[in-house]
Amino acid sequence: MKRGLLIVLSGPSGVGKGTVCAALRARLPELVYSVSATTRSPREGERDGVNYFFKSREQFHHMMQTDALLEYAEYVGNYYGTPRDFVEKTLSEGKDIILEIEVQGALKVKEKFPEGIFVFLMPPSLNELKQRITGRGTETQATIDHRLSVAVEEMNLLYHYDYAVVNDQIDSACNRISAIITAEHCKRERFLNELFQEFASVPSAENVSER
Amino acid sequence: MKRGLLIVLSGPSGVGKGTVCAALRARLPELVYSVSATTRSPREGERDGVNYFFKSREQFHHMMQTDALLEYAEYVGNYYGTPRDFVEKTLSEGKDIILEIEVQGALKVKEKFPEGIFVFLMPPSLNELKQRITGRGTETQATIDHRLSVAVEEMNLLYHYDYAVVNDQIDSACNRISAIITAEHCKRERFLNELFQEFASVPSAENVSER
The missing domain is CATH 3.40.50.300 (P-loop containing nucleotide triphosphate hydrolases)
Structure with missing residues (x-):
């Protein structure tokens, strides 16, 4: 494949x-566009999995601890990161x-x-x-x-x-x-x-x- | 440059x-297209420096001996080769x-x-x-x-x-x-x-x- x-x-x-x-x-x-994970609240019209993967701080911390993020950073009190599984899944589909x-x-x-x-x-x-x-x-x-x-x-x-x-x-x-x-x-x-x-x-x- | x-x-x-x-x-x-040198005679409509650089066998041998060709080969009794100076001149002009x-x-x-x-x-x-x-x-x-x-x-x-x-x-x-x-x-x-x-x-x- x-x-x-x-x-x-x-x-x-x-x-x-x-x-x-x-x-x-x-x-x-x-x-395909890599969708980031974030702890900030969705704004009007933003959809989970399209604009961002919206996560609680607990969920985000768990992702950090299980190496589920390719990178992450804190910005104005919220976390932003790149979920590894979304990237991996896309690549393995040949996209x-x-x-x-x-x-x-x-x-x-x-x-x-x-x-x-x-x-x-x-x-x-x-x-x-x-x-x-x-x-x-x-x-x-x-x-x-x-x-x-x-x-x-x-x-x-x-x-x-x-x-x-x-x-x-x-x-x-x-x-x-x-x-x-x-x-x-x-x-x-x-x-x-x-x-x-x-x-x-x-x-x-x-x-x-x-x- | x-x-x-x-x-x-x-x-x-x-x-x-x-x-x-x-x-x-x-x-x-x-x-730019690299023009080959050859010892074969020009055919009708072929122009020197456009289709080929037409050379005598003596000229071609001189090019071989002075490392003036990037490569050459004999084919059906004639020599064909790639003149180094034409390539070098084109590259140095940024083309x-x-x-x-x-x-x-x-x-x-x-x-x-x-x-x-x-x-x-x-x-x-x-x-x-x-x-x-x-x-x-x-x-x-x-x-x-x-x-x-x-x-x-x-x-x-x-x-x-x-x-x-x-x-x-x-x-x-x-x-x-x-x-x-x-x-x-x-x-x-x-x-x-x-x-x-x-x-x-x-x-x-x-x-x-x-x-």
């Missing part, structure tokens, strides 16, 4: 991960799944899932990133320095990723990510694994020539 | 390399170049150009390949055995390639190869090399904040 790919889409704060991910899902409807996540979370996922495809979404240029951070003119020098150092830290994490995709235009970024998924399926090793499984179910040369 | 990619398209005899390569060039006009070549030649290119992207074009299924080899019903068993062993030998060379692309439909095969080229440009290492060069020419954070 063909196994799907886990695509992890990450990148520095404000680069547009969510927008690109939404556009990509609209373009590739067969691509690709995409996980959109901030850079620290992506690194945790990589520890547990090194075979994932790690894509780093980049600002259009370093110049533009610097300007966005320094150019507003209303912040103190301390705030600017802090933001610059966070940005440098986040950009440094690029070294842990397989691919870098510039988010110059949403459509171009989607094209590149879509191409990465297609190309990864063509990688020789991955292709051979699937081929050997196919070969096992193919009639032998003798049988074919007897027809 | 951004450097182009050398894409080597190969695969077993009769798999449709030429057809796929022609379709790909029509689709990606900016992709991608595709080389369509049989499997043995591709391996020779890989020795001299390991940074190339090696794409193996596959028959739609092993079953179909077997049927094409064994199924005509007019050949002797010795001929069939020879063809099968050549096919097995050629298929074995897949292990030296980076990607495998199934030629089920020309359009799908072109999509996959085009995706591979796009994805390779997004590879983190390649991206970083280009980024550092860009960074060197970007004003520093201080200069930006002074604006």
